[in-house]
Amino acid sequence: MTRSAEVPDVRELYRAFAAREARGHSPSYRELAEQAAEDVALMELVGELPAGKRQPNLLLGAVRHLGGPTGQGYPVFRAWTSAHWEDVRAAMLRRRTQTNEPGRCATLLPVLATLPQPLALIEVGASAGLCLYPDRYRYRYDGRPEFGDAQSPVTLDCATSGPVPFPARLPEVVWRAGIDLNPLDVHDEDDMHWLEALVWPEQTHRLERLRGAVQVARAEPPELVRGDLNEAVRELVGRVPEGATPAVFHSAVLSYLPPEAVERFTETMRTLPGHWISNEAPAVLPSVGRRLPPARVPDDRALFALALDERPVALTGPHGQSLDWLGEQR
Ligand SMILES: C[S@@+](CC[C@H](N)C(=O)[O-])C[C@H]1O[C@@H](n2cnc3c(N)ncnc32)[C@H](O)[C@@H]1O
Known part of the structure; x- marks a missing residue:
């Protein structure tokens, strides 16, 4: 019909x-x-x-x-x-739209670096888990010297504005795990072909970094739990090794949830130990969106709001191509 x-x-x-x-x-x-x-x-x-x-x-x-x-x-x-x-x-x-964009690590990195180290990373809506390796990539912020893992096959370019707290060193990650309704397997050729098909045709730089990030993940495959983020996040945070700061993060995920599930996730995150980093379109996570300064709410441009524990810190290009730090304007 x-x-x-x-x-x-x-x-x-x-x-x-x-x-x-x-x-x-x-x-x-x-x-x-x-x-x-x-x-x-x-x-x-x-x-x-x-x-x-x-x-x-x-x-x-x-x-x-x-x-x-x-x-x-x-x-x-x-x-x-x-x-x-x-x-x-x-x-x-x-299939699902599971675009896994390691480029987003360039926008997450300055926030991760401000948290008490070492970190236990938990990504909800992880796809193949390629954003779980911020410490295994190299970064090029504007014209600044390259920073990060000199041996990495992945270099992430990011244009910045505002008082970005550029990290002096990479975050120390001692544990990493993710949750996805349908985790993709970096060793499965069909899954990886699907991830490549999701990269837009002209964006050959994204394809290259995706392939590089898959190499990184293949060398040390992430633990990915199959399930709904609302069902699985508490248990995963409970498994964080002692002495590590739990850092739960997500980008381009909450738009797939109905508003009541976003609300439930928000309530859960407020009760969990550690920190919560969100990188989502402002309308998708209202507790962050309404704290953006009115003059900085994006209009028709597709930008995400990066927030630490619901406090917006930057607007970001959705594929990690830009980081516009909000500074003290709020
Ligand atoms: C667009 S991808 C983003 C992947 C990754 N966060 C990134 O930034 O590259 C969204 C992912 O969220 C997952 N997802 C959507 N709803 C979910 C839910 N309720 N629980 C767990 N994962 C979910 C999808 O399966 C998909 O892999």
Whole structure:
């Protein structure tokens, strides 16, 4: 059954993705999403999928994962997608948007470095766990000298503004673990191919660092617990080795939860020992969003609010490309 009544919502998803996320980052994805939004027949097919399975990133990632064309213009993309719709649909149903972006470590690092060391890192919504290795990457903040693990295959570039407390040394991580509804395995070729398919076509620098981060994680695979973050976080914090500061963190995760689950997570985090670092769109975590100075609330630009224990400290580029420290303006 075609859910025609839902097609306007689906079209809006694709328009918003083109205008707010792909614009300025991926011309081909912007074009495909814009034109898909005007393609009623395709939007009807997408509208037949369950609500959580209609995202542009999922459709475009599925087409790329199956070897379809995303860089030759809309008519080529449309013809291929239509001819392979059953496979595309099956991939969208089987997979999730689990983009794992190690670049986000560049924005988390200054906060992690301010906490009492050593750290026990717990990432909720970890995907393959590639953000659990902030101490294994190298960083290039603006024109500053490179900083971090000199042997790392990964260099993370980040443009900054404001009084960023650049760390003098890497955080000392003595324990790391993650939680995900569907942990991806760095040794599983199909999982890693899916992660690569989720990187936008023009962003070859992201693909390179993803491959480098997978190497890092393969050398020391993270412990990833399968489950809902609300069910699993307390127990994992309870396993932190004595003497280490629990640092629970997440980025680009809470948007997948209904508001009541975000509220439950917020309540839980307030009662747990250690620190809570969130890096999410401001509207997604209201207790952080409402503490942003009004002049700094992002408008149509897709930016995350980085917060320590619900206190916003910076606005960040969603893939870790920028860090705009808020300083003492709050
Ligand atoms: C967009 S990915 C972000 C991955 C990682 N945090 C990063 O920044 O690279 C979101 C991840 O959250 C996971 N996720 C979504 N809802 C979840 C839940 N309720 N409990 C645990 N994980 C969840 C998804 O499976 C996915 O792997």
